[in-house]
Amino acid sequence: MVSQRIRTRVRVSGIVQGVGFRPFVYSLATGLGLGGLVGNDVDGVFAEVEGAPEAVEKFMVALGRDAPPLAGVERIATSPLRPQGSTVFAIAPSQPGGERRTLVSADTATCDDCLAELADPADRRFGYPFINCTNCGPRFTIVTGVPYDRALTTMAGFAMCGSCAAEYHDPANRRFHAQPTCCPDCGPRLRLTDPTGASLFVDPVADPVDGAADVLARGGVLAVKGLGGYHLAAGAASEAATAALRARKHREDKPFAIMAADLDQARALCEVDGVAADLLTSRRRPIVLLPRRAGPAAGPGTGVARPVAPGNRCLGVMLPYTALHHLLLARTGPIVLTSGNVSDEPIAYADDDALAKLRGIADAFLTHDRPIHVRTDDSVVRTFRGRAALVRRARGHAPEPLRLRTAFARPVLACGAELKSTFCLAKGDRAFVSQHIGDLENAETLRSFTEGIAHFGALFEITPAVIAHDLHPEYLSTKYAQDLADANPGGLELVGVQHHHAHIASCLADNGADGTGGDSPARVIGVAFDGTGYGTDGTVWGGEFLVAGLDGFERAGHLAPVPMPGGAAAIRQPWRMAAAYTDAGCPDGLSGPLDVRRRNEERWASVLAMARRGVNSPATSSAGRLFDAVAALVGVRDQVNYEGQAAVELEQLAEPAERGRYPAAVEDGDVLVASGADLFRCAADDLAAGVGREVIAARFHNGLAGLIVDCCVLLRERTGLTTAALSGGVFQNLLLLEAVTGRLEARGFAVLTHCRVPCNDGGISLGQAVVAAARTRPGGLARTT
Ligand SMILES: [Zn+2]
């Protein structure tokens, strides 16, 4: 008696090609005794399965639940077919051109199966630093074009040996169609060289990893070729090595990240909660910002030398994400692993260039012959209220798209801002936000930007019809957008998006809040606090309250403008902002002398005179400049090496337990004007009264949070809006973010904060894209679900 059989057609869409989906389906189906077939086509993966109804049902359950780690299943659709009597299961050959819409996945940390082989002396890839499989390894950084195939990766020059080819063609093998697969017989080779490029250790004569570990053990600086570029490494416990690295790199203050071998080592350095542990061990392997452990280090060799992150309560920690890192960390303690560059240049990724630029910094180079095609930094993430919030979105995330609830009616290119630049290409319901590119201020970063746009456009077949840009006429990204439009007369629609509107729109898109869902507000009270953004009135904005939707905004309030004496000089020299705020906040004189004035007595009067006459002193409502003023006032620093540094240090200084709050007036006119100068004056009074700097810093934070909440409450009374969206680089300040979020929620607001893209200017391109889409299509964006 023949039991009843059914046949079902299955279609799976999403990131399902080049991620081991067909072998997964093959082994799942054969394990359940099903007949049928599986294949790739332009829409993803299709399959037909035939057998007993219970077996087909088990297949369907496991299909969604047990998909390979790199797969991003977006949809599974089924339809019934007539049984054909199939008892064997086959992989259907791909049709030519049938994989064009493959979504390239992000680079992925070495998987457990590969790590087990790496550690197994009997395995033919024992100790091989380039081991990978369908579930792990390099992807985005080695892909040179589409379709995703070995010939269009930087592995093209490595012909597979017989053993690797057999695995590659075996549907039951973990390396079936694993494009970067290789082994010691056929793959890339590791080398250790001196700073002239001369080989010191060449595999297999001597192990270059041993030589590299020896360089670190002797206190040297090592350049290491990673997935997206070169890193500079030094023993994290070594005062001399980390100080030398800092001096040679001309990196005076920004903290270094640390790579630890495993979670236990990370826990010896920092407080690691469950969410942070999941992030550290995730396949994306970002740098996770973690609170430092109080007290002495847990054991020998686990300490962190002072130059690693001076004066910072947090450490950036990551775990190994390539086999090479695992091999190296097995021979060392925790190491500093920082971008291979000099001061503010982008990370070096081409071998010759890296050697030329880093030879004055590194004592040796641990390198290899697999080229890097796309420069990509490490991602940086932190946790806020139990969820991840990206600070820098790069390796492990790019080029995976952000799915939006609404579809772009026309393809959009958004060019971002200037600092922490990213771009965004969007089509359908997908927004491809580029990896962090850096500050668009030198030719090399600009080249990464323009080449990246071309590369993404080719990979994802997006030809933009709409170009979005910042309103700042001098940003290189703005000029690029205008040049592109000029070169395509009549073909491209140009849309200028105000900087802080883009921040708020980015926060809305990040949260899937775009006015189209049942509980999704069409408009929100947007709080956009940052350093600098070009306002619609030509002044410098940065402490903004917007009543905003995707299609438009109204400037409903802002910090009271003060002059920036000397323009850009005031950004580099926070004491100038202290002078400007002294004038604005203490017009009747001070209750005591100011140390900041005494330290800068020679130029104080002339800077004030310049500000009062309005000479080279643009007015700004920037919250970043208010932080600068207070930081200089309490003696944090008078000069900075990067924008935002004084604010970061003021946050680190603040006493977390202090509950006092400085009051600030809000002028309740057509547009709310909030007095940052009131906060400054209170801080100056406390300082004169001998209150501690830690307490002053905390009361300032609490006062600014109170000012923000007061303004939001006033705007709620006027508009009836009950959702507040917080964006802009100032909200990287966790103390402020926590205070504002908590108080707004206590007052009954729904609060949106960033998660998938940074709140800083790295998130601007996504905001520009959704604003441009909303403004260039009647009725806004098209609903997809
Ligand atoms: Zn693997």
Ligand SMILES: [Zn+2]
């Ligand atoms: Zn091989």
